[in-house]
Amino acid sequence: MRLSEAAVGTRVRVISTHFPPSLQNRILGLGFVPGSVVEVVREAPLGDPRVYLVRGKMITLRNDEAAMIEVEPIGRQLPLSMASIGREYSVVDFMGGAFFMSRMASLGIQKGSRIRVMSKYPLIALVNGRQVRLGMGMAEKIIVEEV
């Protein structure tokens, strides 16, 4: 998988980098070396470029540039929007701001909550035994891990 394909909020591990020689040194120096853990932090308003957290620094890469980094997923973290129907997930992280967090709290979703996706369009999830209807935009901001 390429770094450009990793979802916002997920963490991946670098396998290899394939930049032209003029950039390769800088990329390695920035910490994109085989084995490094990279977190996809956020994307620009127009979807490109995106910000990555690598070894404590926030680095921006265009999607064309991130496509030159080969990565593998760590664990099974993914946004809820990409979860499979019928499987059980545990909430790992949220990607939203204060407003989003209070909305989550009012729905009873917090870190560690168990979520089972019932249907995708519309996205209906079973949270702590209660049915909740979520928008796709929200589901993209909830990072989960398969249990």
Place this chain on the structure above:
Amino acid sequence: MADIVALVGNPNVGKTSLFNALTGSRQYVANWPGVTVSRKEGIRRWRGREIKFVDLPGIYSLGALSLDEKITREYIINEAPEVVVVVVDALNMEQGLYLLLEVLEMRENVMLVVNAIDEARKRGVYINKYELEKHFGVHTVLTSAVTGEGVTELLDKILHMLTSKQVHSLVEITYPEEVEDKINKIVEIIRKKKELHSYKPRWLAVKFLEGDAQVLELLKSCGIEDEISQEEHEKYRSLIASRRYEYIETVMKEAVSSKMEKMSFSEAIDHVMTHRFLGIPIFLSFMYLAFKFTFDVMAPFSELIDSGMAALGDWLRNVMGDGWATSLVVDGVIGGVGGVLVFVPNIFGMFLALGFMEEFGYLPRAAFVVDRLMYKLKLSGRSFMSLILGFGCNVPAIMSTRGIGDPRERLITILVSPFITCSARLPVYLLLVGALFRGKEAAMIFIIYLSSMVLTALSSILWNKILFKGEPVPLIMELPRYRLPTLKNLMLYVWDRGKHFLEKAGSIILIASILIWILGYFPNAGDINTSFAAHMGKALEPIFRPLGFNWKMVTALIFGMAAKEVVVSTFSMLYGFSDEAAAALHQAIAADFTPVTALAFIFFVMAYIPCFATIAAIASESGSWKWAWWSVLYSLSVAYVLALIIVVVGGMIA
């Protein structure tokens, strides 16, 4: 002679603030020979010894292909500074320590400075400098450029290294066995070559394995051929880099203990600043504020200078009486110098606004937010800021490119920004549009501005094609954490950049204005209709006949080179009206122009030769007159072709 100490480090680690704290105000900026990267030096007298500090460009590695890296590396090799100080950020040291390892491989007498230690302490991060000293074998000082903590200790340590004869820094890291075997073999060969004795053999060997173009060439010239395939070079490069980071990780575990929370202040701000919906409106408001500040807030100061100059001129006219000498001093020199000084408040205002955004940490975010729009033009979000400033005046726009990291992007931004319609061109548009397109003013002005943006965009793509084969500029950029700028750093930022304008553009404009004055004054004591300039206009008229321009228009264009709004006042003089008689002037012009010629003239003014101040700025910011001449030639041909197209197409329609 002073001993030289070079500062090396990642961008955004506070290296420049530390440099300011070390040197105070005794510093000067120059460009590195032949390139657009600026070089800062400063001298500090410490306990009876002169120490010269050199602030090298911020980098992440010591490769040979990117300009900043190359400059730093060549400086370390060729100038051989007595001490190299590697500055790292206390809150994320890893990338800085990587650079330290690279420097340690190259040479002895290296020091480590962990900066922003006060911030780290506040955030619950504890750094054990003795562990760092042990594992890297270098003197280590914890500093804060903001509070001044550790600066005295740093100076003392540097002094100690300068005076003691022992060789410092001897730790080297061991790479995986297959790499070490190769290194040892190559080191053996290198040791036999006398011409390579000034280099560290191990460094050459490592760079050789990494496939470093410069080292490969150097070794080849000594008869050592590169028998390793590209893929293998790539493999070694990754192995070596991974091992360095592995080593750093183990040291970090020993030296740093942290209770840092993940969601920090910076991230909270970032969430808003780069928000999906709010990001662009916030960017536009910041731009608007910067624009307001540069042009509106500073306007009273400009006016003050303007009226001061006018008063001085009147006074001199009274004292000296009429005559060519008075005209030279008043119209030539004071008019010229005044013309420059009027820009000064804008330029300092612009750098103050820009400096605040940069020191605060917003500028890279802004580039991030609008990057997508600029990517198509083969530029990045950063140049967007500079181009927008051009709507006010091209001179500050070009000067603001100083903050653009990529030298290719910087050059292209400098070359295309004169096409952005500056405020001085507006009076010319208004005069002609008012005279010939009555009732359609707003639409016409809108079309003109739009065309100027399209022209800028197309030129940017074209220059990129010509100079860099259409390769886009990369956007590999760090988003530093937000911090409140200190007044001292802000002032140094503004002064560093602003005084350049006073020196360079000032002298050139002065000469140019005197030249223009001579053309307009002689031979008939100020009668413009029979002046040299009018003769030139008549002589050049045939060239412009295909565009339908008469000699008066050509003469106005000649004067417009000094500053584009001068085109308007030249028209008033040539048609014999005072500035106030706008309506009469409109009539006279409407009689001389057809709508098609007027449009051609407008587009010609939009594109042709940047004014003298802009030409001077191009020359000083691009580091060579070559680019200034290219810009003149290019804009002149574009202007001519554009005007010709309008005349031909307009002729067919009419």
